[in-house]
Amino acid sequence: MRSIFYLLCLLFIVLSCQEEAAITFSEETFTTSQNKIVEINIPIAEGRDAVKNNINKSIEEVISASLRLDKELEAKNKSISESIDMFNSEYASFKSEFPDSAIEWEAQIDGEIMYQTDAVISVAITSYLNTGGAHGSLVITFLNFDALTGQSLENEQLFNDFNAFKTLAKDYFNDHIADKKELYFEPDNFILPSNIGFNDSGIILLYNSYEVAPYSTGLTEFTIPFDAIMPYLNYM
Known part of the structure; x- marks a missing residue:
């Protein structure tokens, strides 16, 4: 009887630790009293302080x-609210300098959890800014985190054999652009994108505009399925 009691206590402790370690996300909308042109909706990590703080800090830095x-100004120490007010202030200065301009600035930033397990979390931040010019600027940023620590993971840390992964990615890239190679800058000179992350199907690679093709080509993205990439992964 005593043994059963001890086993139940041990099970309770293990389950409690697992629950404490789990990170969840809620969506939060950011604005300020002075804000008129910025809309931000992003996931906020909740759970153990050390883990959630690491994740939220990295997301905040991308937003800022x-x-x-x-880009010469330092923004790492600015909060999201401060960054919103700074953007609005820049717009006010622009309107003061060019009062007859019909250009209306805007900034739309959205975040989503692409993938989450007990080992790894992948977040995508989509930023669209329009401050005049021929078109707005759309930029997507992937962030990968160690789910146990909340520490950011560099692309190289996701794989146990980065060169083998790059070779595999090159094959998938070539297949993806096979019928539209003329739309790319140097289709035969393969480079990995800045954005590599997880989704429910496998590893997703995404090139923003101008990384490998002009703006008119749009984003380039493709997924390497788990059954092909599994041997090279450090995280799942």
Whole structure:
């Protein structure tokens, strides 16, 4: 009887630890009293402080960088609210300098959880900014996290054999653009994209505009299924 009691206590402790370690997400909309042209909807990590703080800090840094028009300025220490006000202030300065301009600035930023397991979390941040010019700027950023620590993972850390992964990715890239190679800058000179992440089907690779093709070509993305990529993965 005593043994059963101890086993139940042990099971309770294990389940409690697992529950404590689990990270969940809620969606939050950010704005400020001065905001008129920025809309931000992103996932916010909840759970153990150390883990959620690491994840939320990385997401916040991407948002702040997206709203920073002067890339020479440091934005790492700015909150999302401060970055929104800074963007609005830039627009106010623009309107003051060019009062007859009909251009209306806007910024739309959305985040989503692409993939989550007990080992890894992949987040996509989609930023669309229009500050004049021929067209707006659409940029997608993937973030990968160690689910146990919340630490950001570099692309190389996702794989146990990065060169083998690159060779496999090249084959999938060539298949993807086989009937439209003329739309790409250097289709025979393969490079990996900045964005590599997980989705429910496998590893997704995404090239933003101008990485491998002009704006008119749009985004380039393809997925390597899990059954093909599994031998090279450090995380699942």
